[in-house]
Amino acid sequence: MVRQSHGFLSQIYAVTDFICIQLVFLFSWWLKFDSGLIPFDNPLSFHRYVLWSVIYGVVAILISYFFNFYTPKRKKRFSYELFTIVQVHFISVLVLLSFLFVFKELDVSRSYLLLFLVNNILFISFYRYVLKASLKHYRQKGYNKQFLLIIGAGSLGRRFYKNLKRYPELGYEVLGFLDDYQTEHGNEHDSNYKPILGKVDELAVFLEKMLVDEVIIALPLHAHEKYAKIINVCEKAGVKTLIIPDFYDYLPSRPYFDNFAGIPLINVRDIPLDEFRNRFFKRAFDIGFASAAILITSPLLLLVAIAIKLSSPGPIIFKQERVGLNRRTFMMYKFRSMKVQTDEDSDTKWTTEDDPRKTKLGSFLRKTSLDELPQFFNVLFGHMSVVGPRPERPYFVEQFKEEIPKYMVKHHIRPGITGWAQSNGLRGDTSIEDRIKHDIFYIENWSFLFDIKIIYRTIINGFINKNAY
Template structure:
């Protein structure tokens, strides 16, 4: 019954999206060709465009199903939906352009299609946001509830219950617990929902009580009961979710993989392991770095001249750093110090009043202008615009023994700026804190997260008290 209602709701979503696309088509047509606000040449008749609008709508709906966009996601943030909307409707337009090329429809206005795309993304995002916000408010008022039964009243089950109370907007209500070793009369249990019976009584409870989801929060030594529990829940049409007894060792977003026909828990799920995410991030890096190099080219030339006339030696300072998959690469910077031995530069930290710095180099470091050549590293594929900052091999060998999870940062390309740097963690700041920020970024990466970090870096300015 639950699956049928979800399937019907998915169809409503798809139908609404398709109608919205067609309404936006009419609005974009009026805006481009009838409003008089945008100059245009003689357009094709409306029906020529309308046919391609129907095709575009069909492609978008197909891709939405492919991206699981119509699967209920009350646990997901709106930023996830927004990113999916941008992907779906942009890719749909690229496919449509391919069809136009194949069928030699050369007179369809490309500027109209761009306007159509932007309006679609804005409109779909707006109505989805309104819908998600409205559903959240309804849940907070007690409507559209999902009723949960927790198996296990030990530390795991109680912890899950307490965490669930902190998120009323999700619309989950715990009916009670089933447990073989605890009872409601234990000290402190008065703050929890009641224990309705033993685990073996699950089938009877499901027949008499409305339950949407069963959460298995049993210890590892009870794993022999899981098969019977899952069969009982599936027979009753109830969803089953398992909290592993070792969940403290898992990342914030565990991912199940499949290898040799056996399901595996990926202890470190990384969104950038997916090809499409890597593709979009790499494409953005190439476009952004090229734009940055072209825009700052006069500044690059002036800085190069400044470095040359203020201190003898090379303009560009190259230093070995550890990057993606622990592979070493040469990172480029404008030279800000006097020429020194490789041993000295690779094994010594830069201090606030470091005598090795030149006067012009001090200015470059304070304003982060010395890092502009790293856009060439991005272009060559050594780095990304956003990511954990790369470190020298000498310190990597030192930190990996001293700081837990330090090497996790090398699962993705290092960046010019990052979540840690945009929050002020530069220079002589805690390495442990930087790693916490880096791991959070790695596990929660999204295209919008990258934009947020870049924007935060620009707003906060490139001058930093810890940058020396």
């Protein structure tokens, strides 16, 4: 079993990052100036570049410490690490450019600096991903474990234990439970759980004789008066304490702790896209992706438009009111796939498999999702995003918000052309409840990599939809 101090590991990470930056410098130098692949003007001497590479490495390490990048990340996803790597190296390049300006080092190749930046992000992200995957594999084999003691053998404690068992790659092992009212796990098979070792008041004894890294408090709300004593005992023993709130069922998957008027608060619905920087990056990506999609598919858009005009009378584009961000309505664009109909019919009726309103071409457009292509213009106009919950008509929103719990949460962000639900096959005539669960998971767990994953899955799974009528 390998157990090393966090401080020593953080130093290893820092040294490894520094070495990686210098290796990237050598590779970037070769690529730019020695490989012959990229034309260049007369560069500064190699030794001057070495000096600035060392300075860059020191700056990047200091900024990484500032961002707490070298703290333990056993519980965090790789997307967190990737986003931090991008932040650290963009800021480091800006600092380096400031130094170059102050010291009047004007002959450094700008294209080399861009190459150096991109290579640093790619190389360090790759080695961090390999390292994280290796550590997960290592922990699944039973190495480098951390040991937990759960206070409370009720439904909350047992639920946490069951969930933890589903993630062996985290490398946590539960030693047992402490509980004042139970000596065994009720009607459930004791073999499914670690044993109840004793009572809560015996916590100090167990911390003394057992190697415990963290104590999980999973007590009901009416036992809150015991928290202070438990925390004091743990801190005296140098053991971390984590509390699972008894109102767990009302919280999102990733609750956010805020501070208001000097009092800590739990934000019941933390939404990453509430942060300006996240909204900015997502919007910039939407504009770039939608513009590229329209440009690439423009011949197809023209062909479909001509086919619709020749196949049936009526407009080429069908506009329909949908509910979007913050419950505001907008007109969503689609290629017309039905005969011209009244607004009441189009806004209040579901499309069925053998719907007589559909044209022959329209059936094909719906099955292949080609009718959705004009929605890239909705993305450019700011009504929609490339990825997000699918928008619904106001008539059905009024119904669903009464019938389906948390349905209206989907309107906290912009609706999308595709989403987590759709990439998992929940399209067309499928369960609205399941779609909402997927939408809420996406809203609470958004990341740029998550968007890329959804787009990738949408493309790989194909645009043919057997549930689209």
